Amino acid sequence: MNKVTCECGHKNPYGTYLCESCGKPLKDEGKLANMRYEGVARRSQTYQKSIVDKIWNFFSSVKVGIWIIVLLLVTSSLGTLFPQEMYIPPGEDPSLYYAQEYGILGQLYYDLGFHNLYSSWWYMLLIAALGISLVIASLDRFVPLYRALKNQRVTRHTAFMKKQRVYGMKENSEALDIKALSTSLKERKYNVREEDGNLLAEKGRFARWGPYVNHIGLIIFLIGGMLRFFPGMYLDDYVWIREGETEVISGTEGEYFVQNNQFLVELYDEEDNEIFQEALMREGSPVVSNYQTDATLFKRSTEGSIGSETELEKVKDHSIRVNEPLTFEGISLYQVDYRLNELSTFTFGVEIEEDGEVQALEEVVFEVDLNDPQMYYEFDNGYQIEIIEYFPNFNIDESGEPTTLNRVPDNPRIIFELYPPDADPEEDTGEISLIGVQVNEPLNEDHDHTLRMLDVEFVDVTGLTIRRDHTLPIIIAGGIIFMIGLTQGSYWFHRRIWIQQKDGQLYVAGHANKNWHALKRDIEYLREKHDLPETVDQADEEVKEKDQVNEGGRDKNV
Structure with a gap:
């Protein structure tokens, strides 16, 4: 589109309302000039x-930006109704957990994908849309505003002066003392420019850039938030480690390991800690003063798969506390949780009934690791035992079938099949039994043997959070920049005073983006001195004229 040339000779982009140089109105749009963006032509209002x-105009709209923010707030709040999948108990099946814990709403929550809301593709699109809106809206306003303020002349068109909110004019019979006036303005911390006996006093222009600095901070903040979903930038995982085990x-791509050497829990002493007596009495149970994991960090020293052949090199010991x-x-690695006395190992033996007497077979004794059970056992006397099914946390589902709630051995059930020495596992059916804590049920007929639980071992388990966040410096930087912009735009304001002499008239006009009372005080100070x-x-x-018109209309109606 062709540029519009003002009578001062400046070429303005198509759609400009006030000449960027002299300020002459190029369109008649009311008594007062619209100075919000210096009357410049914004791309969204021109093309x-x-x-x-159309895409540019859509994202440059403040209303669109507000609606995107509202959608983000609503969806983000929905994500807090129930725990996100990363915060449900480890080992739980999310497809079952939400329905079991929260009913129909929980199932709907899972089906709609809200259990992984903040990493979903459509939530990322909303954040990206907000970032695009901030960038386009800022460029649409900042570039023309910066150009207009940079190109503004000291001498402004008379029509520009008359259309300012603060305006005054009188006959000028004496030459104005420009030097003294300039000195008074500088005393009020104004930057003063002079041209042909006219003055432009300006201060606080940097306050106009506050909203755009805000936008830069928000954009950096959003970039930091989105980078959390890129591999290697952010890690928030959880691991349970039993005493004596290494995970x-x-x-770390299998490079680092941590070993739980010992887990300790310390309680407040009811006699020695008087300061906690009220809390101890209210709780009615022991109060933990400290829980820690004495851990060792290892690093893989040789290439190879994770397993028994992996050689680990000790890095350091550390007591992990809150x-x-x-x-x-x-x-x-943060200490966040623990479980005391978790079932670890069952020891079983076999009894046989002969001539009405029960006899224990001392050679048939074996252990079952409840966290990693061996599925087949063979003994020197010819007995063979196979684990057919293992349910760490036994439960009956809605269809009446046995299942496990998770992999934590809170309520273990094991189905064994025992073959005596004269049986062939490939052809014969063994003696099948379901065994658990206080449970020992034969599942088929003709049992000559009985599996007995001889011993139970427990273990303490520590819960550690594994966290790495390379995006935190970016997020902090965005927050700091945002606060700088907020302070910049909130506690300072842009003020300008134009003083011109033309055709025997003395004109004074002023503009402020806010705090008009301060501007009026400055002009009043100058008026009294000069x-x-x-x-x-x-x-x-x-406003008074509109009130008079409205009052006249009401009188006429009466």
Whole structure:
């Protein structure tokens, strides 16, 4: 589109309302000039034909940005109704957990994908849309505003002066003392420019950039948030480690391991800790003062798969407590939970009944690791025992079938099949039994043997959170920049005063993006010292005129 040339010679982009140089109104749009963006032509209000224009105009709209924020707030709040999948108990099947814990609403929550809301593709699209809206809306306003403020001249068109909210004019018979006036303005911390006996005093222009600094901070913040879903940038995992066991640390590609040497729980002493007496009496049970994991960090020293052949090199020992994590290479292991006396190992023996007497077979004794059970046992005297099914946390589902709630051995049930020495496992059916805590039921007939639980071993388990966050510096930087922009736009404001002499008239006009009272005080100070014309607030005058018109209309109706 062709540029519009003002009578001052400046070429303005199509759609400009006030000349970027002299300020002459190029369109008649009311008594007061619209100074919000200095009357410049914004791309979204000028170009509306191509698909690019329509996309630009859509995202440059403040209303669209507000609706995107509202949608993000609503969806984010929905994600807090029930725990996200990462926060449900380890080992739980999310497809069953939400329905069992929260009923129909929980099932609907899972079916709609809200259990992984913040990593879903459509939530990422909403965040991306907000970022695009911030970028386009900022560019649509910042670039023309910056150009207009940079190109503004000291001498402004008379029509521009008359259309300012604060305006005054009088006959000027004496030459104005420009030097003294300039000195007074500088005393008020104004930057003063002079041209042909006219003055432009300006201060606080940087406050106009506050909203755009806000947008930059928000964009950086959103980028940091989105980077959390890129591999290697963010890690928030959970691991349960039993005493004496070693687990690989997720996020290290099998390079680092942590061993739980010992788990300790310390309780407040009811006699020695008087300060906690009220809490102890209210709780009615022991109160934990400290729980910690004495851990050892290992690093894989040789290439190879994770297993018995993997050689581990000790890195360091550390006692992990609350707020005292084990930290290495940007990864921190935090103490967050524990389980005491978890079932660990069952020891079984076999009894046989002969001539009405029960006799224990001392050679047929075996252990079952409830966390990693061996599925087949063979003994020197010819007995063979096979684990057909293992349910760590036994439960009967809605269809009446046995299942397990999770892999934690809270309520273990084991189905054994025992073959005596004269039986052939490939051809014969063994003696099948269901065994658990206080449960020992034969599942077929003709049992000559009985499996007995001889011993139970327990173990303490520690729960550690594995956390790494390379996006935190980016998020913090975005937050700091946002606060700088907020302060910049909230506690400072842009003020300008134009003083011109033309054709025997002395004009004074002023504009502020806010805090008009401060601007009026500055102009009043100058008027008293240098005999400037008295100014009026034309916005107040306009309101009075509308009130008079409305009052006249009401009288006429009466």
